[in-house]
Amino acid sequence: MTMTTLRQRSLLGLKELDKEEIVSILDRAAYWEAQPEKVNGVLNGKFVANMFFENSTRTRFSFEVAEKRLGAEVLNFSAAVSSVQKGESIYDTVRTLESMGIDAGVIRLKPIGVLADIATKIKVPLINAGDGNNEHPTQALLDLYTMRKQFGELRGLNVSIIGDVMHSRVARSNLWALKKLGANVKFCAPANMTAPELDVEHIAIDEALKADVVMMLRVQLERHEGGIIKSAEDYRTQYGLTVERAKRMAPHAIIMHPAPINRGVEIDDELVECPQSRIFPQMQNGVPIRMAVIERALS
Incomplete structure (x- = not known):
């Protein structure tokens, strides 16, 4: 070969x-x-x-x-x-x-x-x-595949990726692949978890919830001891997809997560298998x- x-x-x-x-x-x-x-x-x-x-x-x-x-x-x-x-x-x-x-x-x-x-x-x-x-x-490919099955077309799709994008290989692969297929990608992250070296706009959580796809990332809190995020509950309060925040999503929007899931941290337990969730179909x-x-x- x-x-x-x-x-x-x-x-x-x-x-x-x-x-x-x-x-x-x-x-x-x-x-x-x-x-x-x-x-x-x-x-x-x-x-x-x-x-x-x-x-x-x-x-x-x-x-x-x-x-x-x-x-x-x-x-x-x-x-x-x-x-x-x-x-x-x-x-x-x-x-x-x-x-x-x-x-x-x-x-x-x-x-x-x-x-x-x-x-x-x-x-x-x-x-x-x-x-x-x-x-x-392959994680990003299965994410794209999940989105394409849901929406039929990726061009013009608005995707918010929320969480520890600094350490996330999932966020990077998704960013590069989605942009090539014409999707609009934005990151939402605490100040000490951003990826300023990447060519992508960082937005606030309220703005991120307006997307067609809300993708939550697993947060490894042990990496951020002494940082802005003091605890799992603090992270949930500021950046977690809570039941209250999910109510603000568009009816057609879907929730994604690469897993493993910290239930009650980046996403509330009730949302993991809710009608808008595609977490297990992703797998x-x-x-x-x-x-x-x-x-x-x-x-």
Whole structure:
């Protein structure tokens, strides 16, 4: 496989992906969602390694379900029980699995820049399952897919992303992808959680509630000890999607969240599965999206 083909089949992020490629992944996901059979053997004989150097439940299981539905052989790797904890580098681990004959790798890790560097040295397609606060491309793709199913068209859609955008790879991938498809994206965040380096308008919570899509981000309060947000209750009061605030949303608007959810912090418990919520459908949509991405890597 040439380096050009390898780059085309890998999915390291959405910042560099063009609009047509994003749409093709969404279209292929719709194809897979419409298939009546649960398991399709299109990737029989292919080996995919899920290499998670950072804890995850939803993302790893979603990838594993997608891989098995395509008929691939799945190898699950967790850094918590590996020699990486004893000093082996991430690169050495990926290179070892490549040497054993995997056909593609799904990687989640904390350090920014490591995945892009590894991708230049590994000769199998790699899929980014989240790297630091850089990108989370499949999460953004399933978010776009959820919005497209709801509204039919993304162009002109108003999307508010609310929460800790400074540390959010989800916010970044969504911003870059949504703008390419013609949506209007605005951030809403406490002063110590903004992302001033990104070309996006930051607005107040009342303005953010006027959007077609209100996307809440998980807030890791431990990152902000001594900051503007003093407690979970303080955050909820200032920036949480409360039942009272939700009443101000337009009737057609939807609520989204990448999960895991801090119920009663960034979103009130009663709203998680309310009629306007698409939080669990988002998770469901992750499987066909990841089927499309894995098939793209290996077909």
